[in-house]
Amino acid sequence: MNLQRIAVQDPLEKLKGSTPTWQLEVWLEDDMVNTIVPGDRVDITGILRIKPRKSFRGKEERALFTMFFDSISIKQKQKEFAEIEITLDEEKQIMEMAKDPRIFEKISKSIAPSIYGYDEIKQALALQLFGGTPDKQLVDGGIIRNDIHMLLIGDPGSAKTRLLQAITSIVPKGIYVSGKSTTSAGLTASAERDDFAEGGWTLKAGALVLGNGGTVCLTGDSEIYNGHALMPVEEIWSKSSQESQQTPTGGERKNILFPITYYDTRTKMDMDLCAYAIIRRVYKGEIVKLTFSSGLTLQVTPDHLLKRTTNVKNLWIKAKDVKEGQILRAPRRIFKPALTIRMDPKESYVIGCIYGDGWIDKSSITFSQSRKNSDVIERFTSSMPQTFSVYAHEDRERTLGKYVLVERQTYLYSGNKELFQKCNMILRNPSTDNILMLDDDSLWAFLAGVFDTDGDLNHFNGSIIAARIYPTRKKHELAVLLYALRRLGIYAKIRGERNSIPTIQMTGEDITKFVMGIKSYSAKISREKNFDIKHKKVSRGTEKVVKVERVPYDGHVYDFSVGKYHNFESSLVYIHNCIDEFDKIGDEDKSSLLEALESQTISVAKAGIVAKFRAKTSVLAAANPKFGRFDRNILPAEQFDIPPALLSRFDLIFPITDILDEERDKQIAQHILIQHTAAGAKISQIQEYQQVELPPIDSAMLRKYVAYARKNVKPLLTPESGKRIEEYYLQLRRIGIKEGATPITPRQIEGLIRLAEASAKTRLSAKIDSRDADLGISLFEYMLNTLAVDRGGRRDIDILTTGLSREKVNKITSLLEIVKKLEQEEDGAKIVRILEEAEKAGLDGATAKKYLDELERQGDIFSPKPGILRLVRREEG
Numbered sequence: 001m002n003l004q005r006i007a008v009q010d011p012l013e014k015l016k017g018s019t020p021t022w023q024l025e026v027w028l029e030d031d032m033v034n035t036i037v038p039g040d041r042v043d044i045t046g047i048l049r050i051k052p053r054k055s056f057r058g059k060e061e062r063a064l065f066t067m068f069f070d071s072i073s074i075k076q077k078q079k080e081f082a083e084i085e086i087t088l089d090e091e092k093q094i095m096e097m098a099k100d101p102r103i104f105e106k107i108s109k110s111i112a113p114s115i116y117g118y119d120e121i122k123q124a125l126a127l128q129l130f131g132g133t134p135d136k137q138l139v140d141g142g143i144i145r146n147d148i149h150m151l152l153i154g155d156p157g158s159a160k161t162r163l164l165q166a167i168t169s170i171v172p173k174g175i176y177v178s179g180k181s182t183t184s185a186g187l188t189a190s191a192e193r194d195d196f197a198e199g200g201w202t203l204k205a206g207a208l209v210l211g212n213g214g215t216v217c218l219t220g221d222s223e224i225y226n227g228h229a230l231m232p233v234e235e236i237w238s239k240s241s242q243e244s245q246q247t248p249t250g251g252e253r254k255n256i257l258f259p260i261t262y263y264d265t266r267t268k269m270d271m272d273l274c275a276y277a278i279i280r281r282v283y284k285g286e287i288v289k290l291t292f293s294s295g296l297t298l299q300v301t302p303d304h305l306l307k308r309t310t311n312v313k314n315l316w317i318k319a320k321d322v323k324e325g326q327i328l329r330a331p332r333r334i335f336k337p338a339l340t341i342r343m344d345p346k347e348s349y350v351i352g353c354i355y356g357d358g359w360i361d362k363s364s365i366t367f368s369q370s371r372k373n374s375d376v377i378e379r380f381t382s383s384m385p386q387t388f389s390v391y392a393h394e395d396r397e398r399t400l401g402k403y404v405l406v407e408r409q410t411y412l413y414s415g416n417k418e419l420f421q422k423c424n425m426i427l428r429n430p431s432t433d434n435i436l437m438l439d440d441d442s443l444w445a446f447l448a449g450v451f452d453t454d455g456d457l458n459h460f461n462g463s464i465i466a467a468r469i470y471p472t473r474k475k476h477e478l479a480v481l482l483y484a485l486r487r488l489g490i491y492a493k494i495r496g497e498r499n500s501i502p503t504i505q506m507t508g509e510d511i512t513k514f515v516m517g518i519k520s521y522s523a524k525i526s527r528e529k530n531f532d533i534k535h536k537k538v539s540r541g542t543e544k545v546v547k548v549e550r551v552p553y554d555g556h557v558y559d560f561s562v563g564k565y566h567n568f569e570s571s572l573v574y575i576h577n578c579i580d581e582f583d584k585i586g587d588e589d590k591s592s593l594l595e596a597l598e599s600q601t602i603s604v605a606k607a608g609i610v611a612k613f614r615a616k617t618s619v620l621a622a623a624n625p626k627f628g629r630f631d632r633n634i635l636p637a638e639q640f641d642i643p644p645a646l647l648s649r650f651d652l653i654f655p656i657t658d659i660l661d662e663e664r665d666k667q668i669a670q671h672i673l674i675q676h677t678a679a680g681a682k683i684s685q686i687q688e689y690q691q692v693e694l695p696p697i698d699s700a701m702l703r704k705y706v707a708y709a710r711k712n713v714k715p716l717l718t719p720e721s722g723k724r725i726e727e728y729y730l731q732l733r734r735i736g737i738k739e740g741a742t743p744i745t746p747r748q749i750e751g752l753i754r755l756a757e758a759s760a761k762t763r764l765s766a767k768i769d770s771r772d773a774d775l776g777i778s779l780f781e782y783m784l785n786t787l788a789v790d791r792g793g794r795r796d797i798d799i800l801t802t803g804l805s806r807e808k809v810n811k812i813t814s815l816l817e818i819v820k821k822l823e824q825e826e827d828g829a830k831i832v833r834i835l836e837e838a839e840k841a842g843l844d845g846a847t848a849k850k851y852l853d854e855l856e857r858q859g860d861i862f863s864p865k866p867g868i869l870r871l872v873r874r875e876e877g
Contacts, residue, residue, distance in 0.1 A: 004033040008044065008069075025068040032074050046071035086704050094708050097697070098764040104775075106696035107705075107762055112166035113695040115159045116671040117664075120782045123775070124150060124652050125167060128618055129706045130761040132754035133714045147618040148754050149649060153625060154656025160622040162246065167620055170703050217280075217557030219287060219299040222570055223476075225483055226259045227272075227337035229433035230476065233558040237278055251281030260562060261334050261569040263307065265315070272335040275568065275577075277561035284554045288319040291547035292328075295494025295502075296479060298571040301557055305576035307567055309542050316576055322545055329574045330543035333489050341437045343422070345445035346383035348438065349521045350419070351426050352449020353380050356471045360423055367412045369453065376452045377410055379523040387419060388412040432477045435484050443484060447514075448521035450481075455524070457511075463534040467506045467514050468495075478502060486572065490514055491538050508536040543573045621650075651751040652783055708764075715760035715768050717753060724773040725752050732795070741796040741807075743784065748797065752776045812851055814841055819861060819869055828868040 009023045026044060028035075036042055046069050053064040086094070097103060108119070108126040132146035152160045220234030236258060244252040258275045283301060290298045290306075300306075302320035307329040317326070353376070354360070358367040367388065369377050381388055392411040414420075426434050426446075438446060447469070455469035472478060478494050481504055485492045490510045495503045506514050511533050519525050562568050562577045569575075647653065697705065729752075732743040755776030760768045784795050794807070818837045822829035831852070838848035852869065855861045861869050 002030050002033050004028045006036070008042070025066070027068060027070050028074065029071075032071060035074065036076060040076055043075045044069065044071050045073045086708055090701075090704055091708065093701070094705050095764070097705065104759065104762045107702065110695040110697040110699070110702050111170075112159075112163055114675050115162055115166075116668045118159070118163070118656070120779060121152070121163065121654050121656070124654070124779050125163065125620070126762065127755055127758035127775075127779075128620065129167070129170060130709055130758040131618060132757035133716070134710075135714075144750070146754060146757070148651050148751075148758060149619045150621070151647070151650040151653045152620075152622045152656060153653065154622070155625070155658040158656040158658055160656060164620060164622055170699060170706065217283060217301045217304060217559050218570065218575075219553060220556055220558060222299060222558070223479065224258070224260065224568070224570055225334060225436075227335060228339075228437045230436075230479055230483060233278070234556065237280055237556075237558060240278065251279050253277055253279045258560070259335075259338075260560065261331055262562060262565045262567050263329060263331070263569075263574045264565060270331045270333060270335075271565075273562065273565070275560040275562045278558060279561070280556045280558045282555070283557040285552070286550050287553040288322070289549040289551050290319065290322060290545055291549075292571065292573065293493060293544040293546050294482060294491075294572055296482065296571040298573065298575075299551070299553070300575070307574035307576070322548055324545055324548055326545040328543050328545065330541055330572050331486065331569050331574070332541045334483060334487050334569070336440075336487060337437050339437070340439040341426075341434065341442065342439050343442040345441050345521060347419070347422065348442040348445040349449040350380060350383050350387075351423055352446035352451075353453045354423055354449075355427055355432070355446075356450045356453030356455070356469075358453075360420070360427070363420065364413060364415045365420060365423060367414075368409050370409055373452070373523075375523040375527060377412070379452070380449075381412070384416075384419065387416045388414045431474075432480050435480055436487070438484075440488065443488065444517045445521045447484070448518035448525075451518055452522055452524050457515075457524075457528065460534075462530065463532045464511060464530075465507065465534045467511045468503050470501045470503045473501055478504065482572065485514075488513075488517060490517075491540070508534075508538045510538055511535075619650075648747065651754060652779060653787060654783065655786055709761045713761045713764050713766065715757050715766055715772075717756070718767050718769060720770050721756055721768040721773040724770050725749065725756070725777070728752070728773075728777050735795070739794045740810075741794040743788070743795040743797055745797060748780065752780060755779060808851075811843055811847070812855065814838070814843065815848060815851055815855070816860070816871070820871055823870055828864070828870060831867055831869060834869065 004027070006026050006028060007023045008026055026046070048067060049070050050065040050067055053061050053066045100106065104123075104126065108123045111122045111125050112118075128148040128150055131148055134146045136144040136146065138144060152163065154160050218233055221232050223230040223232055224236065236256070237254065240254045240256050242254045242256065244254050246252065255276060256278050258278070259272060260275050261270055261272055263269075264271050286302065287299050288302055288304075290300075292298070300319045302318065304319045305316040306319060306322065308315060308317055309327050309329050317328075322328075354365060354367055357369055358365060367380065369380070389412065390410060391413045394409050394411065426432070426438075435443070435446065450469050450471050451467075454471040455467070457464050458466040458468060469481070471481075482492055482494065485504075485506070490506060490513050492504050492506050492510065495505045512535070515525060515531070515533075560568055560577050566577050567574045568577055729744060729749055736743045752773070753776075756768050756772040759772035759775045760766075765772075784797070788795050788797050796807070815834070815838060818834055818841070819829045822833050822837070826833070834852065835845045835848055839845060852861070856863065856869075859872055861871055863869055
């Protein structure tokens with residue numbers, strides 16, 4: 001039987017708030033197979049059925065079932081700005097609005113009205129909403145892109161994020177992919193093995209195909225180890241004194257420096273570094289609660305990625321896809337704190353005993369132990385002689401089944417101020433987290449004290465099968481002890497209750513590690529005669545999922561920015577970090593966008609599968625300059641950390657600079673203050689306050705206006721508007737011939753046409769006239785004058801398309817000729833002579849030295865010895 005399985009999800013425009021998408025498995029048979037590809041919108045008719053759910057190992061679970069849709073027919077349904085219903089009255093209103101001669105001005109002013117200024121950028125955003133004329137096809141069958149791509153590159157705090165959010169509130173389907181964790185597979189498509197296909201390969205669509213960036217976040221009570229404590233992520237957020245900033249996905253971000261553990265896939269080692277930002281957002285919906293064999297739990301949103309144990313492929317798995325029995329990557333050992341508490345091991349042993357069987361009052365310490373543990377009492381008192389005194393001997397009754405056991409208890413008391421302060425510091429400040437700060441010797445001694453008072457060795461058939469400690473019922477303190485043991489290289493697990501108290505248990509080779517570590521301090525280990533330990537191999541660097549639950553959640557969820565390694569440890573497993581900004585995407589991953597931006601398709605050839613996906617979407621991207629903030633002494637285009645080939649695919653690029661201007665700063669401050677005052681007064685229901693000017697068109701009507709224009713208006717290029725664009729193109733080319741630069745290329749003609757078509761659609765006009773062409777030209781001129789002007793004042797589009805201005809290319813070529821000439825004359829070009837010759841050619845020494853450094857970094861020249869340079873000769877063939 002010809003059978004295919006697909007997954008479908010709700011259209012994004014139908015989702016509200018932060019509701020996650022819900023996927024349903026669909027089975028296609030016979031002639032329906034291979035009729036659709038990821039990204040298609042479809043109408044499916046069929047029968048909803050159920051089937052037994054399979055466990056991770058492939059075994060059917062009879063009590064649990066999953067749903068699938070057995071299809072009878074499937075029909076493609078492609079609509080732009082789909083599902084936006086426009087009534088007859090609203091259509092009449094839209095037609096009346098289009099007659100207004102100032103309609104474009106009103107549309108652009110209705111975009112992000114709370115942001116001061118940026119008139120040209122808002123005009124360009126308005127044109128991007130409408131796009132060019134769709135479905136145009138060349139005579140050779142080539143499809144002409146009608147979507148307009150824009151890039152905003154600006155200083156921090158320049159409202160880039162707010163502009164992106166304003167567009168998101170208008171378009172029904174917005175894509176947010178950015179940053180550190182975005183890969184080419186995540187942007188485009190990936191090939192994965194599919195159990196349903198009996199180990200075959202299947203293609204999974206990425207964000208540009210599906211239009212869904214996903215949500216990856218931890219719940220607020222998830223704890224993160226920072227070297228000296230286990231802190232809930234919500235506490236990390238609240239304790240940060242940094243001001244929060246809005247993120248492109250509608251959340252909040254704070255800059256922090258917070259130590260974390262991460263896994264380096266290349267070296268296959270656990271490492272430590274600092275997270276530099278924490279992000280949170282409001283989330284309401286279902287979350288996944290995972291319980292691990294360690295006894296720890298982790299609560300994450302369904303799309304949060306967890307690291308598999310593989311280092312080659314399929315590195316990550318979504319939480320919603322995790323099954324019981326799944327094996328995940330875990331740290332073999334966690335890092336030590338930067339600063340440790342160094343304590344006399346004898347004192348540390350006493351504090352461990354007090355933690356196990358003692359209690360601390362307001363100013364004193366009491367410790368108790370049964371008579372059979374007289375060796376523990378002796379070790380305890382000899383560790384700190386004359387510190388404790390015996391104040392009582394009492395009988396304590398314990399019920400064991402039908403028997404009553406009477407034990408003689410010894411109580412010791414101390415009011416030693418120094419010991420009292422140390423106990424408070426380790427056990428109460430704020431909890432037991434400071435145990436994690438003990439140096440190794442002190443930590444082993446502390447654990448010996450805990451073991452002697454609340455621990456034992458479990459024997460079976462004459463062999464030791466487990467070492468156990470059970471000092472507390474508190475989940476947080478149990479987690480602290482697990483982390484303390486993992487720091488020492490010991491795998492421990494929280495097991496079921498022993499006399500109503502959870503047990504931390506060590507088995508196999510970890511018993512030997514634990515026993516050898518505490519042997520020098522422990523009284524109970526000294527009394528043990530038989531050390532026949534039953535060894536079994538313990539798998540290092542892995543963690544098993546023993547339970548998967550779905551629970552409702554309503555509150556903030558959190559994530560971290562952690563750098564290029566994209567993962568951090570939580571609950572002793574590795575999970576993926578958050579998404580970030582466009583300029584943080586790796587160069588290899590940016591290259592995967594070239595086809596999507598230009599031809600709006602994604603070609604895939606992976607694992608023997610050759611396919612082409614549709615990626616018909618406009619891209620609005622925001623990024624920061626290479627060095628965080630624009631340098632006024634360097635050309636803006638030289639400060640972009642984005643490949644020139646990718647830059648050339650954007651129709652418009654706008655730099656947003658934070659200029660220190662007192663008058664402008666005053667206007668911005670007043671604008672923001674008025675907005676906030678009005679918003680606060682509205683909440684307080686104060687009627688008399690300074691009114692904020694409302695946008696000319698409200699967002700709901702603007703959305704329908706755009707939808708109507710995109711559906712019904714397909715403007716044609718008239719001879720008049722075509723002639724205007726032609727004249728502008730030829731005029732710039734003539735200037736370029738005179739000045740020796742290239743201010744415009746044929747690629748930009750298509751961009752000007754798209755802008756003109758979008759301008760006509762804002763008026764619902766079927767024809768493009770000269771004013772539409774002039775609007776596109778004016779925005780292109782604005783971009784040229786701000787980005788593509790070299791130091792000689794010439795407009796040069798090569799600055800964007802190649803990353804080098806014609807002026808710079810000429811100077812570099814001249815330098816290479818000087819190096820070549822001196823190398824032939826003097827058997828090696830001396831740097832001093834190169835600089836002398838460069839000054840004769842009109843190139844100042846500082847600039848020449850900078851270009852020589854660039855050429856050396858790029859591998860065009862090299863230095864065989866100090867002060868000498870040679871050309872790198874590349875053999876062909």
